Amino acid sequence: MGRAPLASHVLCRDSGFADFRERLNELFYPADVTPLSGADGPGGELRGTRTEHITLGLMTFGQRTRVDPGRTPSHYHVNVVLRGAIEATTGRQELAATAGDAMVFAPTRQHRLMSCGDGARHLGIKIDRRLVEAELQALLGRPFQAPLDFAFGFDLTSAPGRSWRNTLDLLLAESDSADGLIGRPPVQHHLERLLVSGLLLAQTHNYTDELLRPQPPAYPRTVRKAVDLVDAHPETPFTLGELAQAAGVSARRLQEGFREHIGVTPMTYLRNVRLDRVHTDLLTGATGVTEAAGRWGFTHLSRFSAAYRRRFGVAPSETLAGAGGQDRGER
Numbered sequence: 619m620g621r622a623p624l625a626s627h628v629l630c631r632d633s634g635f636a637d638f639r640e641r642l643n644e645l646f647y648p649a650d651v652t653p654l655s656g657a658d659g660p661g662g663e664l665r666g667t668r669t670e671h672i673t674l675g676l677m678t679f680g681q682r683t684r685v686d687p688g689r690t691p692s693h694y695h696v697n698v699v700l701r702g703a704i705e706a707t708t709g710r711q712e713l714a715a716t717a718g719d720a721m722v723f724a725p726t727r728q729h730r731l732m733s734c735g736d737g738a739r740h741l742g743i744k745i746d747r748r749l750v751e752a753e754l755q756a757l758l759g760r761p762f763q764a765p766l767d768f769a770f771g772f773d774l775t776s777a778p779g780r781s782w783r784n785t786l787d788l789l790l791a792e793s794d795s796a797d798g799l800i801g802r803p804p805v806q807h808h809l810e811r812l813l814v815s816g817l818l819l820a821q822t823h824n825y826t827d828e829l830l831r832p833q834p835p836a837y838p839r840t841v842r843k844a845v846d847l848v849d850a851h852p853e854t855p856f857t858l859g860e861l862a863q864a865a866g867v868s869a870r871r872l873q874e875g876f877r878e879h880i881g882v883t884p885m886t887y888l889r890n891v892r893l894d895r896v897h898t899d900l901l902t903g904a905t906g907v908t909e910a911a912g913r914w915g916f917t918h919l920s921r922f923s924a925a926y927r928r929r930f931g932v933a934p935s936e937t938l939a940g941a942g943g944q945d946r947g948e949r
Contacts, residue, residue: 622665622676622678622700622739623665623674623676623741623787623790623791623794624665624666624667624674624675624676624790624793624794625794626793626796627666627667627793627794628665629641629644629645629664629665629666630661630663630664631663631664632660632663633661634658634660634661635653635658635659635660635661635681637661638651638660638661638662638664638680639651639661641664642675642677642685645664645666645673645675646673646687646742646744647687647690649685649688650684650686650687650688651683651685651686652683652684652685652686653681653682653683654681654682654683654684654733655681655682655736656681659680659681660680660681661680661681662677662678662679662680662681662683663676663677663678663680664676664677664678667793669789669793669800669809669810670803671745671746671748671749671810672743672745672746672789672810673743673744674741674742674743674789674790674793675741675742675743675744676700676739676740676741676742677734677739677740677742678701678737678738678739679734679735679736679737679738679739680736682733682734683733683734684730684731684732684734685730685734686730686731687729687730688728689725689726689727689728689729690723690725690729690744691725691726691747692725692747692748693725693744693745693746693747694722694723694724694725694744694745694750694768695722695723695729695742695743695744695745696720696722696723696742696743696745696772697715697721697723697740697741697742697743698720698740698741698743698774698783698786699715699717699718699719699720699738699739699740700717700739700740700741701737701738701739701740702737702739703715703733703735703738704716704731704733704734704738704740705731705732705733706721706729706730706732707730707732708721708723708724708727708728708729708730708770709728709729711770713771715771719774720771720772720773720779721770721771722768722769722770722772722817723770724768725747726765726767741786741790743786743813745814745817749810749811750766750814750817750818751766753811753814753815753818753857753859754766754818754825756857756859756860756862756869757819757862757868757869757870758825758828758829758868758869759862759863759866759867759868759869759871760868762825764824766823766824766825767824768821768822768823769821769822769823772820772821778816778819778820778821779820781816781820782813782816782817782820782821785809785812785813785816786813788809789813792809792917799912799917804855805855805917808855808857811857811860812857815858815859828868829868829870830870832874833870833871833874834871834874835874835877835878835879836865836867836871836872836874836875836876837875838875838879840865840866840867840871841865841872841875841879841880843864843866844861844862844872844876844884845887847861847864848861848884848887848888848891849891852888852891852892852895852915853892853895853913853914853915854915855915856888858872858873858885861884861888862884872884889925890929892914892915893914893925893926893929893930895913895914896910896911896913896914896916896922896926896934897926897929897930897937899913899914900934900937900938901937903938906938907923907934907935907938910934911934922934
């Protein structure tokens with residue numbers, strides 16, 4: 619990211635420590651926020667915003683600080699260090715994190731940020747426990763009993779970790795966009811579930827083996843349920859978990875069924891159906907690129923255009939122009 623995220627959501631800046639602590643507690647929940655180098659020193663800067671189930675906060679500490687929220691039974695947390703160093707604990711585990719590191723806190727354990735260094739900056743992502751556990755159940759294709767327990771350290775340099783970070787960056791960028799689509803409930807819900815399902819697939823936890831274990835492919839009838847749902851409503855922001863739930867199987871089994879019987883993953887199939895619908899609309903020449911993309915569920919125009927070009931070999935504006943439609947500047 620070129621600039622620090624959440625630039626449109628500054629809650630306090632260059633304020634005293636008491637104000638910083640009050641704003642931090644209002645954004646997340648009451649915690650013991652203690653200055654470790656002088657109570658009269660600076661508090662730092664806080665930026666933050668919320669969706670229905672997720673709170674996003676960017677903290678830059680003006681002095682060495684301890685943050686102790688104790689146990690947070692209704693939420694999971696992910697902290698991503700952007701600058702400086704943070705020493706944290708969860709249960710009996712300890713972690714010294716620096717820029718690029720991340721950590722995951724579960725609601726079943728007490729956790730603390732023992733020391734956030736002067737000038738340290740990190741992203742705090744608070745996620746409703748009900749959303750995380752509903753998505754886990756959808757991915758498994760069955761109810762679960764043992765509490766979900768994530769590993770503490772989260773490797774963002776791995777391919778799954780990078781993918782999850784990209785999703786987080788998209789959510790942050792949408793939150794900063796004055797005319798973005800995140801204010802629309804279906805888009806917001808889709809981005810929330812995308813972030814949560816990505817976390818469940820990218821970060822190790824006590825259900826990882828089951829989620830990733832190879833399974834017999836789904837029967838064609840089961841695959842057909844998902845295909846029919848996508849074909850009927852491709853504009854709907856389906857997640858992998860939702861399609862698996864509708865098909866009555868686990869996400870892993872649905873993926874393998876799609877690969878065997880269709881040759882692509884469920885999400886690739888969904889994207890291709892959407893691209894085909896946009897292509898059909900543009901061939902009529904009666905609709906603009908932005909309108910057609912939005913109609914079929916594409917919320918990020920540059921990514922849409924790249925995917926369209928890969929599938930059809932031309933830019934969407936070229937399809938529109940070839941059909942005699944008016945090019946209003948979309949690419």
